[in-house]
Amino acid sequence: MKTQRLLVVLTVVNLCLLLAVLGPVRAAVDEGVAPVLRGRALQIVDAQGRVRASLGVLPAEAQPNGEMSAETVLLRLITERGRPSVKIGASERSAGLSLAGPTNTRDTYIVIEANGTTSSMRMRNEDGREQIIKP
Numbered sequence: 001m002k003t004q005r006l007l008v009v010l011t012v013v014n015l016c017l018l019l020a021v022l023g024p025v026r027a028a029v030d031e032g033v034a035p036v037l038r039g040r041a042l043q044i045v046d047a048q049g050r051v052r053a054s055l056g057v058l059p060a061e062a063q064p065n066g067e068m069s070a071e072t073v074l075l076r077l078i079t080e081r082g083r084p085s086v087k088i089g090a091s092e093r094s095a096g097l098s099l100a101g102p103t104n105t106r107d108t109y110i111v112i113e114a115n116g117t118t119s120s121m122r123m124r125n126e127d128g129r130e131q132i133i134k135p
Helices: 002-032
Strands: 041-045 051-058 072-078 084-091 094-100 109-115 118-124 130-133
Touching: none
Parallel strands: none
Antiparallel strands: 041 051, 051 072, 072 084, 084 094, 094 109, 109 118, 118 130
């Protein structure tokens, strides 16, 4: 009878210890997860520390022709050689997607843009051939 009582007491003590150990871990995990990540910009870097993707808000600024550009959110995906090959931008006035060719090209790209009430798609090859599509 004493052995059975001792086993019950040891089981209860073990259960209390288990709850004491697991309780704080669960609370720490719940508190450590933020529902929203906030910041002015985000950069993702590779193992060598090079920026491979960036997301930021570009402020409105005066252009050379005197017009003001709109504040723009810009996502860039960047090659290992530093070329921004994919750009997605959005502002109150326009939105667009740009896909550039490999690093050793200068004029190979596609630009899809919605600007105000108009939209277009411009495609250009390295050999200079270009096509613009407008609805």
